[in-house]
Amino acid sequence: MGSDVKRTNDIAGELRKMIDADRVTINPNVLEQHGKDESYHTPRLPDVVVFPKTTEEVSRIAEWANAHRVPIVPFGVGSGMEGQVIPQQGGISLDFGLMNRVLEVRPQDFLVRVQPGVTRMQLNKELKKYGLFFSVDPGADATIGGMAATNASGTTSVRYGVMRDQVRDMEVVLADGRVIRTGSMAAKSSSGYHLNGLFIGSEGTLGIFTELTLRLYGIPEASVTARASFPTVANAVEAACAIMGAAIPVARMELIDGRSIRQVNAYKGTDYPEFPTLFFEFHGNEAGLACDIAFAREIVEDHGCGDFLFETDSLKQTALWEARHHLAYAFLHGYPGRKAMTTDVCLPLSELAGAIDHARELIERTGMVGGIVGHVGDGNFHSLLMVHPNNPADLEQAEAVNTEIVGYALSRGGTCTGEHGVGLGKAKYQRQEHGDALDVMYAMKQTLDPHNILNPGKIFIF
Amino acid sequence: MGSDVKRTNDIAGELRKMIDADRVTINPNVLEQHGKDESYHTPRLPDVVVFPKTTEEVSRIAEWANAHRVPIVPFGVGSGMEGQVIPQQGGISLDFGLMNRVLEVRPQDFLVRVQPGVTRMQLNKELKKYGLFFSVDPGADATIGGMAATNASGTTSVRYGVMRDQVRDMEVVLADGRVIRTGSMAAKSSSGYHLNGLFIGSEGTLGIFTELTLRLYGIPEASVTARASFPTVANAVEAACAIMGAAIPVARMELIDGRSIRQVNAYKGTDYPEFPTLFFEFHGNEAGLACDIAFAREIVEDHGCGDFLFETDSLKQTALWEARHHLAYAFLHGYPGRKAMTTDVCLPLSELAGAIDHARELIERTGMVGGIVGHVGDGNFHSLLMVHPNNPADLEQAEAVNTEIVGYALSRGGTCTGEHGVGLGKAKYQRQEHGDALDVMYAMKQTLDPHNILNPGKIFIF
Known part of the structure; x- marks a missing residue:
């Protein structure tokens, strides 16, 4: 842990030539805040935290970082569950806190255009006056950019779908600084490849989102x-x-x-x-x-x-x-000092009861503390395993339970993560889940990010 | 037009070493049937038509074709509207007529696993006994493989979504013969990149679909x-x-x-x-x-x-x-000898009335015969322009109208094709619609099909 002082100063110095110096920080408290998320994963500091204000700035930063092989990790509010924002190889944490404007509400089109740092509660507050709402509810007041990066969902997806179903268009900055749009405002399209779908859920590894156009719904009667x-x-x-x-x-x-x-x-x-x-x-x-x-x-x-x-x-x-x-709080409050390792498998409905029974038995057999909560209409459930994050034996046991739960799901046509994403915690299951398709994914990654500067160390571990 | 006799015989001869000789044909009637679709686009014959029975056969054919730089064009029933199945550079038309089995219905999971040659009416007939239905209805009795290839939709997508929303998993044969799976049976997943979405709508240019798992719905009360x-x-x-x-x-x-x-x-x-x-x-x-x-x-x-x-x-x-x-028949019947060039733009709802007015005026101003039909909940509409397919002036006029209609839609946040796909007719609008994102799409194509054997000449024209 910790970062190389010279490298940190070099990066900060170069970035300060590009954007306002006060939006490039190496303040230890700020670095610390950007080295972790809500998960049990071990924090790691970025070299520098940058607060861009425009797409053009993000593009300039990417172009420079690509040329100098400096990692970039986009950061929303740090509410992720699998360590996606942890800068595994240091570099730049790109905080979208200043790109948090609702740019345009188009009530007749049931669309809204937002910057990635807008949070879902902020958005819904703004939309209420139009009789509209944004449907995805992962629990936390996450940013829209972060939710798109992990293809978040939650309690309402059984009716309205997941993040990938709501995003019509994105502005994305590529590793080399090019800026593209991935869709349009049309409700459907058969024009070209579905880049929207590819970038959503890519966890900052393929491009950096700088604007999103989202589908909205009328507040029901x-x-x-x-x-x-x-x-x-x-x-x-x-x-x-x-x-x-x-x-x-x-x-x-x-x-x-x-x-x-x-x-x-x-x-x-x-x-x-x-x-x-x-x-x-x-x-x-x-x-x-x-x-x-x-x-x-x-x-x-x-x-x-x-x-x-x-x-x-x-x-x-x-x-x-x-x-x-109050479920998560109830456990965290009841077991002070512990964190939750949260499993996230999703299975076909007919396999769900068996999978939950299996998880319950495992938890009881190992004597761990943990609850189970399920988005059952989707076949998705979480086991909250209460672990001491600094106790390796505890983590190892929870990891073993997680591995068994994932193995059960994969052997029955499920997935290792329904909504939290891969990040650090689910990378080890990618080959088991995807087989040779993982090589196709990695080929996409290499094509779009040949120098591996975009959130390196996530999704792929070979 | 027409194909080189020696080349045809060479390809057929090699393929007959790989699969039953009677499923590799150069019969002129069969070739002719595989050189066209429902559109106004000029037919072009394949060298040979092959009827595979298994994924393993498709994989072997792809591996051979890739090594010998022979194009492969998947074929369902030829109900496409943009010439997607026309073998622009000859080669192998891969007809999925013998891979037309419903493999497994999982009523509790609201899922069905099918081969790509199953048609939607065949499927719905089979599903009725379970009280289930498959929702996508493009009008024609298209194959599921073809519908996935163009990301088809139609009258029901306003409620149930488009093809991309229904496909949970596919088995795909890549250009080099590797076989991958693109998803799982889970209702949602944040695991790895969304290959499902990337392959759906890729019109045979990224891989060949050999099996599909589809989402179903209960027949409403x-x-x-x-x-x-x-x-x-x-x-x-x-x-x-x-x-x-x-x-x-x-x-x-x-x-x-x-x-x-x-x-x-x-x-x-x-x-x-x-x-x-x-x-x-x-x-x-x-x-x-x-x-x-x-x-x-x-x-x-x-x-x-x-x-x-x-x-x-x-x-x-x-x-x-x-x-x-009966709309399309009414026009075809009323104007014998003509074919319909069908526009397919899709716009945000607030722009739809203006776009339809604009199209109506254009049609009237040019004196063309044509009707307008719209999936208005999606913002998608078609102008059926009745053209003499062998009259270049007629085609040119219709093309000019199409180009104006597309230009109107693109300038207002729409797409050039809501559901018919790009194929031959919409390739010329891809740069205008996607800008630099088209280069990203093309990079995907080059990564997955470096020798350009998969449906060459479609989507990309540079």
Whole structure:
């Protein structure tokens, strides 16, 4: 750890010839803040942190860095879960905090054009006055640029899709400083290769996003939240699958296991039944919702649920969902000093109940502390494994559990990461998941970034 | 035109060492059938047509063709609109007619695994017994492989999305014969680069699809169709945009202009009002639909519609939509000997009314025969320009109209092709649309197909 002082000063000196000196910093506190994210991964400092204001500046920085083989790592707010923003080989952390403007709302087109440093809450606050919203909700108040970089999703993707479904167009600075656009404002296109899709989820390894055009949705006429608890995880998952099969358009459908409910009760002083629980949100018109709710109730009751509750009042809706929102805090608060290693597999729906059972058994067998939460409509679930980040034995055990969970998912047609991305933690599973396709991905990387300056050390480890 | 006899015999001879001789043909009728599609583009014969049965055969053919610099052009049923299957440089037409099996239906996962030669009607017939359907409907009974190659869409994409949204995984044979998988069965993934998205819409220029895993939907509980005519195209488009804004979940929403309705009336002996008309389909539960219909009626009446009709009976639904279904035939039947050059721009919704007006004026000013039909929820519309395919002046005039329509769309944030693909007809607009991003696309092409054997002459013309 730590960086070479001469190198740091050289880089800072050169960058200060290009952009305002006060936006190029080697302040130790700022460096430290840019050396980590929300994950358990070991921090590593950048040589310098730069706060660009324009695409042109980013382009100039890239051109220089490419010529001088200096790594560039884009940085949003550091809310990532797999160490994507950690500068593994030092270099420049490019903080988009000053490129955080909502550039243009086009309400008639259900589009908004933003800079990458805009956060999703900032965006939704701005959109509310137009009766519109941006749908992706990963929990954290992440930046739009960061969410695009990891192809983030979350609780609403079962209805509205993931980040890749929302981005219509991006302005991207390539490793050599060239600036391209990856799409258009059209709702669909069959023109040329799908560069949008390729750059989204590329975690800063193929290009640097400097502008994004996003799809929006009208705020639905009405919404209802509901909660249902079940005797077993299998019952809950089967109920969720049956709801998908009945084509009931749930906007959110989250599973929390009994262990996690217990943690929330301890943290919040609540008295939720300590059983596997599904949390629902439905969007639509009032008549349709009444029908959806009645149908959903019938289905969950067929699967052993005896306490289906629903709320139409918006304040009570929030209260009904509180257990879901406080889950991560409940564990972090209950185990001070620990961090969460979060698994993130996603499987075909028919394999989900088995995978969750398998994960639960593993966690119990190893004696680890951990809860399970699932975006069950997508087949995606997380095990929150509470680890001491400085205890190698602890990390090793959690890693072994993670590896088994990933192996189970991959052998059943799933993926090692549904929404957190590869970063540092999932790189070791890339060959197992993608086989020879990983070579095709790496060929793309070499073509677009021949000197490996764009977030080196991520995704590919050979 | 025509091919070199020795070359043809050499290629056929070599291929017959690799696969059953009777599946390698140089029969002139078969060659002719594989030298054209549904478009106005000039046919060009392949040297040989091959009917592979397995991925392994496709891989062997690619490896040989790559070593000997022989072009390969995948072929489904030839229903394309931009000449994608025309072998511009001869070589091998790879017909997937014998790879047409539905391999596995996974009803619990809402997934199906198919070979590329399966057609969408064949697939939906098979899926019906599970209460499931495959959503993409481009009109023609195209193959799934062909639809993936052009990123096809159609009338239902406003609700369910385009081909790229439905493909979870593909098996792809690369130019050098390597076989990769581009995705998984998971509903979402942030693992590695999005190869699925890159290969879909690549029109046979990056790899050859040998298997596809597709997302399915439950057949909705109920559906309603409706029809509404308006004084002007602008009224109709504004009504359509208002319906999108109200978040009414239309499953289809099609515009047909008055000229086209007149053509249908002449062809079918019907008496539809000869005004711009919107055709709707709504999917949902009965209570929700009643609400949606009432709301939609209110909106269309606010925009000048005086004759909103709707049908819940499935036979009457078909009758209500007949004008839409027979549109292309009505023109082809009314102008024997002509073919349709079909424009395919897609724009942000706020620009759609202006673009359709502009196209209508152009058509009238030039005295051409043509109708306009639009997937208005997506901002995509087609002008059907009826041309004599052997009359160069006619083609030139239609091409000039096309170029103006494309120029209008590109200057307003649109794309030159919403769903038909680039092929031969839209290659000339690629630089104008993509700028320097076209170089990035071409770099991908060179990386994956260094000897340019995969469908050469398509997408890129420099």
